[in-house]
Amino acid sequence: MSRSRAAATATRHFSRMLPGVLLLALCAGCTGGAGAQDAGGASGAGAGGAGVGDALFPRLGNGGYDVRGYRLALDYTPGSRHLEGTARITARADRALSSFHLDLAGLRVRKATVNGRPAKAARSGTELVLTPAAALPKGRTFTATVVYDGKPKTLTGEDTGKEGWIRTYDGAVALGEPTGSMTWFPGNHHPSDKAAYDIAVTVPQGYTAVSNGELKGQETRGRRTTFRWHSGEPMASYLATVAIGRFGIRTTTTGKGLPAYLAVDPTEAAGAENIAKQVDDVITWESRIFGPYPFSSTGAVVDHLPGLGYALETQTKPFFDAAPDQTLVVHELAHQWFGDSVTPRVWKDMWLNEGFATYAEWLWEEDHDGRTAQQIFDDFYDGTDDESEGIWDFPPADPPTVASVSDPPVYGRGAMVLHQLRRAVGDTAFFAVLRTWLKDHRHGNADTKQFIELCERKSGKDLTRLFDVWLYGEGKPKKH
Template identity: 55%
Template sequence: MRATRVAALLLACAVLGGTASACTGAGAGVSGTPGAAGLRDPYFPKLGNGGYDVTHYDLRLAVDRSAGHLTGTATITARATQDLSAFHLDLVGLDVTGATVEGRPAAVNRAGGELVLRPDAEVADHLRKGRTFETVVRYSGAPRTLTDADGTHEGWLRTVDGAVALGEPAGGPTWFPGNHHPSDKATYTVAVTVPEGLTAVSNGELVSHRTSGTGTGNTGTSHTGARTVTYTWRTTEPMASYLATVAIGRFRTEESRTDEGVTVFTAVDPGVAAEAEPELARVPQILAWEAERFGPYPFRSAGAIVDRAEDSEYALETQNRPYYPGPPTAGLLVHELAHQWFGDSVTPADWQDMWLNEGFATYAEWLWSEEHGDTPAGESFEDAFADDANWAFPPAEPPTAAEISEPPVYGRGAMVVHRLRLAVDDDAKFFALLRGWTTAHRYGNASTEEFTAYAEKATGLDLSRLWSVWLYGDGRPADATAPDLPAR
């Protein structure tokens, strides 16, 4: 190997956090290059990784009775998008005990929230662009709770009787290694082993639950001989990692099926069940109502996870069954279930596009109030227009990561949708546009630019004034009733 080639490999390995000996031992003769450490998201540049696309996660987890310690094995199936000599996984805090790529041991280095895997030369020589490969990572430890820039908490949250994993925007790496950017969606199998008496709920469909062991340990923790239950969940439609969840607790569970064949699975903390269950009974009705407006429900299952109010600071649209801290209202159910179309099925291209999630989910609440309450959507628009908090910044351009969940993304985002409805001036065409949008990008990712282009093509209208004023404009317009279409 020429000296210049050796120097280049050593430099690349040093950037990845490796040593010279590791590089020359594992990477010599490999023609590929390391995948990027991050996808340059405008708000989270280190989130996600380059060089590969995950197609499936198989996560095997064991959690103790306190839900404070986790042991896991992650089997990750991915397709190389370049010739790879090494690649990154996002993982925060947990200890890695070993890793293989294509069944052979791989060198592992840690650098903050980055886990760097360097296959041996024989394996790396086969990691060519377009090739599918399998990575296995074994890990354990106490999963972390993260504090976001806005002061809220995500990641692994301890609850009254267990824990819940909430991933928006960057909490997923606290409990499993992966490519944690919304642009890399995959299918999932999640098997969680918990002590008997606890239930583990995740996304998708429950495919099995199996009891093992013959006794109970004196410490109350899961160990050899103690009775445990393994719950296995499968998500067959692509899911962004921030929507993946595991909730562990003493839940009361119910399963039913809608007239359209969608499985509805709910898991409710017994302490709030009496208050929550009457509202949860409306889930099939809300799904049917939203399907009429947004298109067929995109998943095989739906439902809810309901903990106590003190267990989390917010609800979250975890795919298939949103998470609620305390009994949800009808409006909150409408909001989080609307996310199954806007955010979960059609997922933002990056975190700058959050208004495509929250603006449409908030507008779904306005529509529900219009049809099931006594508040026309126009009145909700006027209230939002009068709220100073909605004018702090344009919804499509939050200033920092701390603002991606602030009022303009929700309230002014919904105002954009309402102005579009007024510009179309025909409800049949407006809802056809929404159904067309969710169909065109079903199970994929989409950006603000793609939405605005789609809306103009679908309507045949010049909507540039609408976007410039309501989506990108600085400050509140002087006239809330001024037309958004060019004069004819």
């Protein structure tokens, strides 16, 4: 996600507060399924946990298993806003399980099976608890299938921020940061559990359904068309997307040889070629700075919907609610490295996404005859940059609430941390750190402690004070 460059005219980004009803559901205790035992090797099996213990979202995600892949079959009619879905989830039990949880907000569960046998399904808030006919032994790979339907929700915060399944002027788009993906499919919706995805979407003929990864097939039967998308590289669920509309489609190949798929609202059709060029130029530049692009395809979705006001780094195809400027493309594509490929293990480490993507904007400006990164740093420190308001409200590595994970300290001050690091260790070591970080944790999860350890190892310096002051310190530090 990216923040507004000018608060008075913000059409790009804003801080988002988690809706109160959903927050209560995520933070309250949840009931589990019955504790059965399986004489075939799961003696002592227990219920999987509701939540992974994230400090900001303690009930988000689920314990006891690791998802390997999602196979989603969706059927959506824009006129009625009705969604029918089948989610087939392949996972491995980390411990013997008599029951396990999935995150799901709204929608009606019609049927559930585990390994092809009927499973008991119980609901409590945003928790869906499945109790299989026989307990699952530790280490066993299993398949859970959930058939569901209904009108998926749009989650709206106190600041009018929207996520989840959102109506557009001619269809819908699914945007998941931080919790919205649970409104359209059941799953383990915490960024620490990444998986491969196959998403098939059936829509009325004349509509296009776009998702992550590569289009593997398109078939029309009667008056409905199915689009089949595949994402082989692991993906956090908040980065999964579906966009449905009457798009203009442009398929190209970047200078790096990547297939690029762009879906553009018809009112922006005249700018589609320019958007394709922006994506190509930025991918080429960021690959030079950060290392090889981490996915097998790229692209973008540009769609119009009322009152959204932000862009989002949905994996392989960033979403824009209007034709983006070059800086915004730089930010969202930088996330393909920082956030999408290397994903924070917990939400408090969001600065590893947003601070890095913001600093990519600074590097781009420095490398394209604008202000130097030092000049931008000085403007932020002095409060003269349009995006500097509020950057001292809290330490960037310690957002205090769920409502603050996308606030200015995470973006602007997060970028300032990186610039101070660059000054302390020099360009050679700094860019070596970035490339090593991305290589070592490619398609995985990582945290701030690991980043600091890498910085000290690569530079040979004790950087304790730098990070204590700039990353974890309260208030505005003295400028050195």
